[in-house]
Amino acid sequence: MRRPPRGVAKADYARLNYYDLWLPQLAPSAELLKWALSQPLTGRRWETFARRYRSEMSRPPASHVLELLAALSTQVNLSVGCFCDDERSCHRSVLRDLLAHAGATLA
Numbered sequence: 001m002r003r004p005p006r007g008v009a010k011a012d013y014a015r016l017n018y019y020d021l022w023l024p025q026l027a028p029s030a031e032l033l034k035w036a037l038s039q040p041l042t043g044r045r046w047e048t049f050a051r052r053y054r055s056e057m058s059r060p061p062a063s064h065v066l067e068l069l070a071a072l073s074t075q076v077n078l079s080v081g082c083f084c085d086d087e088r089s090c091h092r093s094v095l096r097d098l099l100a101h102a103g104a105t106l107a
Contacts, residue, residue, distance in 0.1 A: 023065060025061050025062050025065045026057070026062060026065055026066070026080075026095060027091070028049075028052075028053050028056065028091050029056055032049065032052050032053060032056065035049075035052075036049045041089050046089055049091075050094050053091055053094050054094060054098065057094075057095070057098050066098055066099060066102045067102055069099060069102075069104060070099055070102035070103045070104035071103075073099070073104040073105045073106070074104075074105050077107075078104075080092050080095055080096070080099075
């Protein structure tokens with residue numbers, strides 16, 4: 001997944017081939033994201049964010065999407081992308097763990 005240049009509308013990301021499928025069900029809620037961005041993401045705040053994000057992902061429809069992706073991963077290659085610069089402080093690192101816990105085949 002390549003980062004779109006500034007000024008490209010989110011609605012145009014798929015049309016311009018920046019990703020194949022957008023799954024907002026796996027994104028942190030707007031409330032959680034707002035909280036995370038409201039102050040610097042220290043170690044303690046990251047732990048709180050990760051715990052809250054895991055909680056969000058444990059409920060439908062997110063939990064169903066995780067189960068589906070885990071099942072699909074045994075047959076096809078999947079990639080998860082995000083526009084955060086550092087995976088260590090990005091929800092996709094937690095998402096990787098959640099997929100592994102759901103039984104996904106990871107490379």
